[in-house]
Amino acid sequence: MEDRLKNFKKAMKRTVLQDLTFTEKHKSSIRRQISYPSISEEGVLVAIFQLLKEKRTGFELNRLLRARGIEKFENEEGFLYMSLHRLEHKGYLHTHWIEPDVKYYQLNAKGLKMLKNLENKGNNEAYFLNEILER
Structure with missing residues (x-):
């Protein structure tokens, strides 16, 4: 063939x-x-949560998001770091510095619970998106 x-x-x-x-x-x-088909904000958020099951730097996360076809943060990495800071502030992420200029992000228990809810098809993703990204 x-x-x-x-x-x-x-x-x-x-x-x-x-x-x-x-x-x-x-x-x-x-x-x-x-x-790269367009991906909703909910889809981007789920991808970020899925990738942060493991400890990652913002640079690694951006690279892995691009590998998934998510170019939302291409040439706009500041938006990714603002989102990570917001998730940290909301209590979904555990962060720590390894070196003076390398910060690692990983989901904590609250973040893992939210990921489980986001991945559950029976739940309303828009509700969780609003809950997480509410200013």
Whole structure:
């Protein structure tokens, strides 16, 4: 089957696709739309909570979020750190400094309980989002 697909791809390049040209901007836009579907705020929050089951730095968290296709904090890392600070202030995270400039974040018992509630499909995610991010 794979050989047939390779042959089909070669045939398409020789005929139909050779006349098409795309700008890099257009290619980039298409790749983003295919690779990274939009994720709701609730989805971003669940991803942050899931990733913070283990001890992580903000840098590690940002990298792992990007690996999941969440680009919300791309070039705006300050928003991620503001969110982490808010979660810490609300009592969902345990934080500690290892070195003078390296801060680690991890869910505490309250955060783990909230994650369980967020992952439970029967609960209203919007309620939890409002509860967590309420200013």
